Amino acid sequence: MIITDWNGNLITGYKYKDGKSIAQIAKTKGGRIASINGCDTINWWTCVSVNEGPESCRITETETYCWGSNGGGGAPNEDYDNPEYAGGGSSGGGNNSSVDINNQDLKPCMQSLMSDIERLANGSIGSIIQRFSNNNASKYNWKLKDGQLTPNTNAFTSQIFDPSTKTVTTTFDSQKFSQATDLSIARTIIHESIHAFLVNHFRVDPLTAQGQFPQLMKDYANEIYGRDVNAVHHAEFARNYVSAIASALAEFDILRGYTHPFQFYEDLAWGGLEGTEAFNNLDETVKIRISNRVRIELTGKDLNGNYQNQIGRLSDCH
Numbered sequence: 001m002i003i004t005d006w007n008g009n010l011i012t013g014y015k016y017k018d019g020k021s022i023a024q025i026a027k028t029k030g031g032r033i034a035s036i037n038g039c040d041t042i043n044w045w046t047c048v049s050v051n052e053g054p055e056s057c058r059i060t061e062t063e064t065y066c067w068g069s070n071g072g073g074g075a076p077n078e079d080y081d082n083p084e085y086a087g088g089g090s091s092g093g094g095n096n097s098s099v100d101i102n103n104q105d106l107k108p109c110m111q112s113l114m115s116d117i118e119r120l121a122n123g124s125i126g127s128i129i130q131r132f133s134n135n136n137a138s139k140y141n142w143k144l145k146d147g148q149l150t151p152n153t154n155a156f157t158s159q160i161f162d163p164s165t166k167t168v169t170t171t172f173d174s175q176k177f178s179q180a181t182d183l184s185i186a187r188t189i190i191h192e193s194i195h196a197f198l199v200n201h202f203r204v205d206p207l208t209a210q211g212q213f214p215q216l217m218k219d220y221a222n223e224i225y226g227r228d229v230n231a232v233h234h235a236e237f238a239r240n241y242v243s244a245i246a247s248a249l250a251e252f253d254i255l256r257g258y259t260h261p262f263q264f265y266e267d268l269a270w271g272g273l274e275g276t277e278a279f280n281n282l283d284e285t286v287k288i289r290i291s292n293r294v295r296i297e298l299t300g301k302d303l304n305g306n307y308q309n310q311i312g313r314l315s316d317c318h
């Protein structure tokens with residue numbers, strides 16, 4: 001069972017030892033179940049398990065919390081301590097379309113990139129994208145929108161899942177992409193698509209998801225990264241998705257008529273994962289090469305602030 005707090009962070013009611021669940025009595029936890037018109041509805045659960053017996057959870061209280069009355073689409077009045085958590089929030093009311101990938105609130109410069117990303121069909125990224133775009137399934141919905149984020153955050157995928165529309169929302173701050181190449185923006189969109197997939201997958205089909213991502217579940221349960229769900233996701237990205245992101249970028253580039261050495265795509269694929277243990281374990285020269293490439297494709301400058309040639313094509317997001 002997935003239980004989240006006010007910020008949509010996952011709170012575990014489970015503890016594991018040597019891969020087995022041990023006795024635990026969890027406190028009452030709150031899980032946000034809806035976020036509509038500036039209000040959140042929270043289900044408060046009490047979960048109890050004895051020894052290795054099954055955990056039983058029940059809803060003991062439901063309450064609604066609202067953060068403002070001007071209804072102007074302002075940010076929820078929440079204090080996110082992790083910059084990646086800034087800007088998440090309500091899905092807005094009355095706009096529940098059945099479109100699987102909804103990008104009507106993206107800037108046009110990003111909509112044109114999305115139209116190529118939606119054509120990705122190969123590898124695990126292709127299957128994630130196609131799962132979102134498959135009109136028959138209609139269980140995995142992804143809303144992409146433009147919005148202002150904190151200074152060091154280009155994009156943010158909310159952990160909040162809207163159960164009524166089965167939708168996860170990603171906000172992109174296109175102002176940060178004024179000097180970015182198409183490939184830099186594409187790697188950001190692809191990165192966020194995996195966050196969106198994981199949030200959707202664990203809510204829509206939790207048993208399958210838990211079976212597919214055992215290490216991620218252990219990291220959650222043992223609070224290896226505290227309650228930072230993004231960090232848990234990123235560790236999984238570093239384990240399983242770096243070469244998949246690289247392949248997707250290569251496919252994207254081919255769709256646009258270009259090819260480059262695979263190492264270039266692989267370096268870009270580490271973007272957003274530079275805080276992970278896997279990245280830290282890379283050779284120093286490799287880390288510097290990657291960080292320079294990620295920075296150059298995003299800003300046109302290297303780590304020393306010097307202008308360098310970009311490999312991708314400058315986008316129109318400026």
Ligand SMILES: [Zn+2]
Binds near residue numbers: 195234272
């Ligand atoms: Zn991320």
